[in-house]
Amino acid sequence: MNDAVIEAEEIRKTLGRGAGEVQAVRGIDLTLRRGELTLLMGPSGSGKTTLLLILGCMLAPSSGRLAVCGTPASGADKEQLAKIRREHIGFVFQSYHLFPTLTASQNVQLALDIRGEHGREAAKKACDALELVGLEKKASVLPAELSGGEQQRVAIGRAFVASPSVILADEPTAALDSANGRTIMRILADAARERQRAVLVVTHDPRVVPFADRIIEIEDGLFVREEAGTSEHFRSWGRAASLS
Amino acid sequence: MMSLTFTLATRNLFHDRLRLVATLVGVVFSIVLVMIQMGLFLGFGRIVTTMIDHASADVWIVPKGAKCFEDPSLLDVKLQDKAASVEGVASAVPLIVGFSDWRLDNGEMTPVFIVGADLRDHMLQPWSLVEGHVDALSQRGAVAIDRSYFDRLGAAGIGSTAEIRGRRVKVVALTDGIRSFTTTPYIFVDLKSARLYTGMSAQRASSIAVRLKPGANRENVIRALRAQVGDAKVLSSAEFRSRSRSFWLFGTGAGAALFAGALLGVIVGTVIVAQTLYSSTKDHLSEFATLRAMGSSNRYIYNVIIYQALLNAVAGYVVAGAIGAVVVRLTATSALPIVITPWLVVALFVLTVTMCVASGLGAIIRVIRIDPATVFMR
Numbered sequence: 001m002n003d004a005v006i007e008a009e010e011i012r013k014t015l016g017r018g019a020g021e022v023q024a025v026r027g028i029d030l031t032l033r034r035g036e037l038t039l040l041m042g043p044s045g046s047g048k049t050t051l052l053l054i055l056g057c058m059l060a061p062s063s064g065r066l067a068v069c070g071t072p073a074s075g076a077d078k079e080q081l082a083k084i085r086r087e088h089i090g091f092v093f094q095s096y097h098l099f100p101t102l103t104a105s106q107n108v109q110l111a112l113d114i115r116g117e118h119g120r121e122a123a124k125k126a127c128d129a130l131e132l133v134g135l136e137k138k139a140s141v142l143p144a145e146l147s148g149g150e151q152q153r154v155a156i157g158r159a160f161v162a163s164p165s166v167i168l169a170d171e172p173t174a175a176l177d178s179a180n181g182r183t184i185m186r187i188l189a190d191a192a193r194e195r196q197r198a199v200l201v202v203t204h205d206p207r208v209v210p211f212a213d214r215i216i217e218i219e220d221g222l223f224v225r226e227e228a229g230t231s232e233h234f235r236s237w238g239r240a241a242s243l244s
Numbered sequence: 245m246m247s248l249t250f251t252l253a254t255r256n257l258f259h260d261r262l263r264l265v266a267t268l269v270g271v272v273f274s275i276v277l278v279m280i281q282m283g284l285f286l287g288f289g290r291i292v293t294t295m296i297d298h299a300s301a302d303v304w305i306v307p308k309g310a311k312c313f314e315d316p317s318l319l320d321v322k323l324q325d326k327a328a329s330v331e332g333v334a335s336a337v338p339l340i341v342g343f344s345d346w347r348l349d350n351g352e353m354t355p356v357f358i359v360g361a362d363l364r365d366h367m368l369q370p371w372s373l374v375e376g377h378v379d380a381l382s383q384r385g386a387v388a389i390d391r392s393y394f395d396r397l398g399a400a401g402i403g404s405t406a407e408i409r410g411r412r413v414k415v416v417a418l419t420d421g422i423r424s425f426t427t428t429p430y431i432f433v434d435l436k437s438a439r440l441y442t443g444m445s446a447q448r449a450s451s452i453a454v455r456l457k458p459g460a461n462r463e464n465v466i467r468a469l470r471a472q473v474g475d476a477k478v479l480s481s482a483e484f485r486s487r488s489r490s491f492w493l494f495g496t497g498a499g500a501a502l503f504a505g506a507l508l509g510v511i512v513g514t515v516i517v518a519q520t521l522y523s524s525t526k527d528h529l530s531e532f533a534t535l536r537a538m539g540s541s542n543r544y545i546y547n548v549i550i551y552q553a554l555l556n557a558v559a560g561y562v563v564a565g566a567i568g569a570v571v572v573r574l575t576a577t578s579a580l581p582i583v584i585t586p587w588l589v590v591a592l593f594v595l596t597v598t599m600c601v602a603s604g605l606g607a608i609i610r611v612i613r614i615d616p617a618t619v620f621m622r
Contacts, residue, residue: 049620052620053617056537058616058617058620082536082539082540082541082542082616083539083541084539085538085539086538086539086540086541091537091538093534093619093620095619097530097531097534097537097619099255099531100259101252101255101256101258101259102248102251106251109248110252110535111538113247113248113544114535114539114540114544115539118246158538170620
């Protein structure tokens with residue numbers, strides 16, 4: 001069985017034109033595998049968000065090859081890219097991006113609704129997803145009545161509910177205190193290991209390092225360091241990163 | 245179970261209640277305006293043919309160039325005999341119509357419109373009688389008036405008197421609801437009196453109303469009449485009605501003005517709904533971008549916008565319909581009642597939906613340009 005979910009080869013992305021032209025991503029190869037939580041770390045402007053957008057099929061690379069679950073994404077049009085996202089990718093955003101007028105359960109259900117799944121079955125799946133993130137009792141609550149950590153857990157439920165092969169998370173702990181941040185990362189790590197998803201977390205936050213199976217550092221659009229290891233191994237790595 | 249698109253559309257609408265109210269006011273204003281203009285158009289179209297509608301004629305002989313029942317042109321009364329001799333004609337009677345002056349007992353003058361017919365033939369006589377008898381009109385100086393014109397005519401009921409062209413007249417019958425769109429009261433009299441009050445000679449008539457024998461072929465009779473009447477025009481009742489209607493509605497510009505008002509209503513409604521839908525969409529752009537980032541198709545997002553438009557349309561239409569029903573009731577006894585037919589009800593609903601959905605196009609165009617990547621920008 002091929003564990004590779006996202007395969008990117010020689011990805012390059014140039015942003016801007018003329019004097020303002022910037023090489024945001026400069027020839028990156030990356031494979032995201034099932035069962036693995038990968039951290040993508042780097043300073044602001046290093047190209048990590050641009051790479052996340054490319055891997056999430058929201059931004060077309062200037063060159064290179066990208067495939068998601070074996071489906072080529074390079075050269076696909078907007079609707080085809082949306083279909084790839086819908087079928088294979090779950091997103092967790094830094095600012096949660098929940099719909100303020102929908103309840104927690106409806107927010108989760110939305111990910112199924114856009115796939116054409118409605119009715120009781122969809123409602124049941126949404127309940128299960130909320131249970132997974134420990135919010136089954138807040139199913140009928142509006143986002144405004146939830147704490148930041150709870151909102152992010154609803155967002156994770158939404159990302160999980162349709163069983164995507166890959167979860168892409170953008171700074172999921174940035175707006176949370178350490179306890180909530182740990183809860184979120186534990187859920188994401190469980191998704192990777194127990195549910196065999198490929199999880200990529202883009203982050204600045206050194207506190208999340210112990211949850212990683214692989215850490216990639218990016219700078220000026222290039223990978224400058226990549227390490228795989230155990231949680232124990234990364235615990236010291238995380239301490240070093242937080243000191244630097 | 246329904247897709248969440250409808251829920252999302254409903255919540256988006258109710259999220260900003262002030263804007264929802266503003267949108268609904270716009271839709272209601274627009275639809276009520278169109279409804280009233282079109283209702284006036286239909287009402288006007290009906291009232292201008294009220295005499296033709298209430299005459300028992302199958303065919304009309306009118307002067308060449310006569311545009312409507314009230315036309316002042318005259319024809320030779322001898323045509324009555326020619327028409328009566330045509331096979332298939334049961335009776336042919338002259339009608340006399342024309343303006344005259346009504347002098348109240350206090351000396352004030354007011355214009356009136358005389359309608360005179362041979363009362364024995366029952367071709368055209370006052371209807372909706374509430375007091376008195378048509379037969380009494382055969383008395384010298386007898387007139388029938390509508391009670392809605394009491395003030396104008398200085399009358400108080402049966403027995404009231406006045407003068408027409410210097411001749412004493414007495415009210416012997418009262419009708420209810422025979423209103424003139426020109427605001428000039430109709431005065432029903434017999435044929436002889438009509439000549440006196442309009443100053444028309446015995447050799448002239450305004451028109452000749454023809455009734456056919458049962459089973460007579462209308463087209464054949466009309467053809468035969470045309471061969472007999474020379475320059476005069478022979479029209480079926482439907483043709484005369486249509487001719488009168490098109491003269492009053494389009495020849496005078498009244499219809500165009502009503503249509504222009506209706507068009508204005510459509511434009512105002514479309515602009516208001518488009519503006520509010522666009523601003524609502526702009527307010528929810530980050531949500532639409534999130535949907536797009538999650539992989540929703542454009543069609544899914546369009547459905548949300550279209551549902552919002554449809555909700556506006558249905559809610560606005562219901563309120564406008566209620567207002568329309570009140571307006572219809574209030575104008576029912578006026579000189580120009582607003583008429584709302586089932587056809588107009590359906591047409592207005594289709595118009596409201598079309599207007600609101602078309603208004604959503606601006607919002608849809610805005611949504612097409614959404615970049616899902618914006619959800620990662622903050």
